[in-house]
Amino acid sequence: xxxxxxxxxxxxxxxxxxxxxxxxxxxxxxxxxxxxxxxxxxxxxxxxxxxxxxxxxxxxxxxxxxxxxxxxxxxxxxxxxxxxxxxxxxxxxxxxxxxxxxxxxxxxxxxxxxxxxxxxxxxxxxxxxxxxxxxxxxxxxxxxxxxxxxxxxxxx
Amino acid sequence: xxxxxxxxxxxxxxxxxxxxxxxxxxxxxxxxxxxxxxxxxxxxxxxxxxxxxxxxxxxxxxxxxxxxxxxxxxxxxxxxxxxxxxxxxxxxxxxxxxxxxxxxxxxxxxxxxxxxxxxxxxxxxxxxxxxxxxxxxxxxxxxxxxxxxxxxxxxxxxxxxxxxxxxxxxxxxxxxxxxxxxxxxxxxxxxxxxxxxxxxxxxxxxxxxxxxxxxxxxxxxxxxxxxxxxxxxxxxxxxxxxxxxxxxxxxxxxxxxxxxxxxxxxxxxxxxxxxxxxxxxxxxxxxxxxxxxxxxxxxxxxxxxxxxxxxxxxxxxxxxxxxxxxxxxxxxxxxxxxxxxxxxxxxxxxxxxxxxxxxxxxxxxxxxxxxxxxxxxxxxxxxxxxxxxxxxxxxxxxxxxxxxxxxxxxxxx
Numbered sequence: 431x432x433x434x435x436x437x438x439x440x441x442x443x444x445x446x447x448x449x450x451x452x453x454x455x456x457x458x459x460x461x462x463x464x465x466x467x468x469x470x471x472x473x474x475x476x477x478x479x480x481x482x483x484x485x486x487x488x489x490x491x492x493x494x495x496x497x498x499x500x501x502x503x504x505x506x507x508x509x510x511x512x513x514x515x516x517x518x519x520x521x522x523x524x525x526x527x528x529x530x531x532x533x534x535x536x537x538x539x540x541x542x543x544x545x546x547x548x549x550x551x552x553x554x555x556x557x558x559x560x561x562x563x564x565x566x567x568x569x570x571x572x573x574x575x576x577x578x579x580x581x582x583x584x585x586x
Numbered sequence: 587x588x589x590x591x592x593x594x595x596x597x598x599x600x601x602x603x604x605x606x607x608x609x610x611x612x613x614x615x616x617x618x619x620x621x622x623x624x625x626x627x628x629x630x631x632x633x634x635x636x637x638x639x640x641x642x643x644x645x646x647x648x649x650x651x652x653x654x655x656x657x658x659x660x661x662x663x664x665x666x667x668x669x670x671x672x673x674x675x676x677x678x679x680x681x682x683x684x685x686x687x688x689x690x691x692x693x694x695x696x697x698x699x700x701x702x703x704x705x706x707x708x709x710x711x712x713x714x715x716x717x718x719x720x721x722x723x724x725x726x727x728x729x730x731x732x733x734x735x736x737x738x739x740x741x742x743x744x745x746x747x748x749x750x751x752x753x754x755x756x757x758x759x760x761x762x763x764x765x766x767x768x769x770x771x772x773x774x775x776x777x778x779x780x781x782x783x784x785x786x787x788x789x790x791x792x793x794x795x796x797x798x799x800x801x802x803x804x805x806x807x808x809x810x811x812x813x814x815x816x817x818x819x820x821x822x823x824x825x826x827x828x829x830x831x832x833x834x835x836x837x838x839x840x841x842x843x844x845x846x847x848x849x850x851x852x853x854x855x856x857x858x859x860x861x862x863x864x865x866x867x868x869x870x871x872x873x874x875x876x877x878x879x880x881x882x883x884x885x886x887x888x889x890x891x892x893x894x895x896x897x898x899x900x901x902x903x904x905x906x907x908x909x910x911x912x913x914x915x916x917x918x919x920x921x922x923x924x925x926x927x928x929x930x931x932x933x934x935x936x937x938x939x940x941x942x943x944x945x946x947x948x949x950x951x952x953x954x955x956x957x958x959x960x961x962x963x964x965x966x967x968x969x970x971x972x973x974x975x976x977x978x979x980x981x982x983x984x985x986x987x988x989x990x991x992x993x994x995x996x997x998x999x
Contacts, residue, residue, distance in 0.1 A: 440613070442946050446939075446997050477938055478955050478968045501968050503936035504998070560942060 444556025445563065446504065453508035458515050461497040472500075472573030472584045474565060479506045483573045491522045503566050505557060510570035512550065522578065529571050536568050596889060596897050601978050604629040604885075608978060615948025618983045623768050623796060623927055623974035624952050625818045631881040632822055639877045647873055648847055648864070658873060665880040666863070669828050672883050673813060674804040680836065682829040682866045683876055687795040688718040690814030690829035691762070693866060694791055695722040697839040698812075698831075699760055705731030707759040710788070712737040712745055712774075713964050714767040717957045719793045723762060737763070739964060743770040743919035750779065754786040761790045765797025765813075769958040769972070770919030771902075771927035773801070780809045789835070795819055799976075800898060800925050802891035805830050817875065821976075822882030826875035829866075836862035843868040894977050898926035901975045905984045912991055918970050926975040929956075932991065935998050937971040943997055947990040 463469075463484035473480040479502030486495040496514045501507075517525050531547045536554065557567045565586060576584045602608050605627045610617045619627060639661070645654035647662050669681045684690045699709070709723050713736055727734050735758075737750045745763075754761075761783040766773050776797075780790045791812040794803060798815035805813050812835075817826040831839075841848055841859055845868030850858040859865045886894065905928050909915055914933040932940055937953035944951055952972045955962045962968065973987055 440946065442943060442997065445942065451998065476954075478959075479938075480968075501936075503938040505939075507936075563938075563942060566938070 438559050440559040441556070444559055447553055447556065449512075449550075449553055450504065450508040453511040454504035457498075457507055457511040459497050459511065459518070460499060462499055463495055463497045466495075466497075468577040468580070470573045470577035470582050470584060472569050472576070472586075474502070474506075474569050474586050476586070477503070477566075479503060479566065479569055481506070481510055481570055481573055483510075483570065483577050485517075485577055487522065493517050493520055493522065493525060498570065502569070503563075505563055505566040506569050509554065509567045513570050513574065516549070516551070517574070525574070526578065529574055532571055533568060533575075536564055594893075596893050596977060598897075598978065598980055601889075602980075604631070605978055606630060606633070612948040612950070613946050618947075618949040618986050620973040620975065620979065620983070620987060621950050621952045622799075622976040622979075623819075623956075623972065625824070626799070626821050626976055627978070628821055628823070629881070629885050631885060632878045635881045636823065636874050636878040639874050644874065646870060661880075662871075662873060662876045665876050665883075668880050668883050669830075672803070672887065673798075673828070673830050674806055675830050676806065677833060679862045680830055680833050682831065682836070682863045683871055684814070684827045684829050684866075685825055685872070686816035686818065686827035687793060687814045688816075690812075690827055691718055691791070691793065692722045693829055693842040694812050694814075694831070695726050697842045697866065698789070698835060699723070699726055699732070700730065701840045702838075703730065703732050703759050706733065706757065708733045708735055708753075708755065708757045710735045710737060710750070710753050710758055710761045710763075710783075712750075712763050713739045714743065714745070714770060714772060714958065714961045715762075715764055716768055716793065716795065717959070718795075719762055719764060719791075720960070723760075732759075733757075736960075739770075739772075739961070742921055743767065743772045743961075744921045745772070745774055745779075747775070747778070751782060754782060754788065756787060758783070758786050758788040761788050762793070763790075764793040764795070765803075766800060766925045767919070767958075767961070768796050768927075769956040769961050769970070770921065770929055771925045771974075772919060772921035773797075773923035773925055775923075776810065777808050784809065796925060799886075800891075801895065811835055817879045817882060820882055821885055823872075823875040823878040825872045826879050833862065836865070839866075841868070842866055845869045847871075889977065897977055898975060901979055901981065901984065902926040902928070904981050905973065905975070905987070908984060908988045909991070912988065912995075914995065915991065918965055918967065927972065928974075929970045929972045931967060931970055932994060933998070935994060937969045939998070940971045940991070940994050943994045944987070944990045947986065947993065949987055949990050951987075 466484035468485040481500030484497045488494050498510045532551050554567050607627045645658045647659040666678045666681050670678045735753045783790045789811040792810045794815040799820045813830040818824040848868040916931045918929040941953035954969050
């Protein structure tokens, strides 16, 4: 039995890299922000992964504080943790560009995003070798998208 | 079959040769298929029978006056009789072909419960039910004002029979309970459950999706009013399953779906219905899937449930011993009467990560909530990993599973 031809041969160490395992073990910004300006709840109904995301912004449109809590696999939790570290102190416009670039990188075929555009997020390239796990990496970014659009509930 | 053959142990190597997919490799490893509670693999006899039927015998059923159709009808009737024999039903009219257990439950819900229960009547289910044995009753209850009551389970995953007895009242009109839990492996005392329900004047529906695969089912001995199972879990095709119901209930019930084949006479004013089983089988059925169910039942009946059970229990014992020795592994569901299935958690490692790493070792297990979210909630877990065994699995495969779990721990060390 073989994988579909457009998917590279999966390798576990591409999926479970040191950085990802570290963020899974010690998630950053793992906290509830009481009465946040923006928030959303992302749920992957198929596997049950779920996260609550909270953001505060400054009048100039910068993300001043971000936190998340919830449960899910190592990939979804690490992705959430890494996302919060990258988004903090960016303007909402910058955040939207990063989010769109990352989602394109993960979901579209043949996209080899440059490091300038998505930076450290390139480490999630290995997840694409495991097609069923891509939604784990994108869940928190979808939740972020919803929070920015004032949508408070997402089910995938 | 002679008694001599029956007492012999199973020749697992020979059995494995009957299931072609077991010789496949997965991610550069020999496939170790341990997701049998979700769906089981198919023996050559099922695959070949369906192929041959399409190649040489296929035609519609119950309609044609021509020989090919008459033969097709005859072959399907033979399978219906085999199902009767398999469940020890009194009559073939008590065997309704459905798509699977889910459709069987919906059929009973809409054909029986919808007609005979009144607002305020109570339906009892259990905390360990599959969503398929919760949602149909819930939908009807919301529409009709029935009350759904839930039998709790112990920390070991056993039904609390005292609590069950207390829930039974003169308002209880139906008890719908699974024979074997797909999430925990618990084997429920369905004969006792049925007896108590009947004393209270309630009918009993047994979800046999797991039960019919692992244990000999005798519906007359159990005494239940309904029993359902799916072909695809018992080494047969998808898209075919059986609802057994007592003849007098089927006579009284409303049809589930309207259409061709289930009628006697149709005018624009009124339709009279065919007698059971056809009353409940609207439209052209899954003919070749029905045909394929025959050799699947032959396969398990030839092996014999006494031998299947003895062997599967030896696998369960071995897996439980080996897996209990893994530090950080917790087995969820430790009922005294248990089917060959081990649901587990591993420290704080998410089941999906366990599943992905095992898959790279060629080992297929189920991870998630097993379509039984309430029982997951009962144990405070969002998900578990589950290895479920069939008679074609081996102790060597369990050793590979154990080695795979050790590898998961290394990755997450």
